[in-house]
Amino acid sequence: MEAEEFWLEYTDARGEVHGGPLEVMWPTLFEAAGQVRAFPSYRGQRNFPGWYWAATCSELVGYESRAELGHLMRLDAEPDVVAVASQPFRLSWRYGGRGRRIRHTPDYFVRRRDGTAVVLDVRPDERIEPEDAAKFAATAAACPRVGWGYERLGVLDPVSVANLRWLSGYRHPRVRREPVADALRAVFSEPLGLLAGARAVGDPLAVLPVLYHLLWHHELTTELRTERLSAASLVRLVPAAVKGVGWDVDASAAAVAG
Structure with missing residues (x-):
């Protein structure tokens, strides 16, 4: 009924x-x-x-x-x-x-x-x-x-949850430093390993928090559904045309969209 x-x-x-x-x-x-x-x-x-x-x-x-x-x-x-x-x-x-x-x-x-x-x-x-x-x-x-x-x-699948939990630690706006963010966007305009790209910008201890912040906000992207984030993760710039595309829901989620 x-x-x-x-x-x-x-x-x-x-x-x-x-x-x-x-x-x-x-x-x-x-x-x-x-x-x-x-x-x-x-x-x-x-x-x-x-x-x-x-x-x-x-x-x-x-x-x-x-x-x-x-x-x-x-x-x-x-x-x-x-x-x-x-x-x-x-x-x-x-x-x-x-x-x-x-x-x-x-x-x-x-x-x-x-x-x-x-x-x-x-x-x-x-x-x-x-x-x-x-x-x-x-x-x-x-x-x-x-x-x-x-x-x-x-x-959610465990890998996505682990990556989300890690990146969420860098979600606050205070983490963002625009000069470093600009440099990271330039470095990752071509795909590059996460740590290698951070080192190309400066001291990884200072650069990595900003890099994680950009990954959280989908200004940079890497494979986060099937692989745990690591120094070797291949990172690339998200084109402006697709920056609104966010995290995929895993296959175990049932959806009814209106």
């Missing part, structure tokens, strides 16, 4: 709760709203909650698992993403206009540079119960009604 009467609730920055039909509430800037649900914390819990400082929006964004943290880092490194919000709203609906209302809180709301939005749920494939699958399917049906995309993501 098809879900009906999608109702959306969110919490604003002052902590006040607002609600209404999805078709009425969708223009809200959910990237600026508060979390509609707090993360539980208790002794012996098996998940991995925390806060991640996103360079994209200079805000702390929450996560509830290592799988979520991996995708959060990936989103923060995407040139096309300008804001990410955790637990952005709660959807509820009925089937056939009868029975109890079913509720679901998506994991993330993502705003793209062109103003479009995508709603994300992160759940490893092996942890999806039938009730979860039904909620994801209903959310995937709701989002296109208001022009949003929707993706249900699995676990």
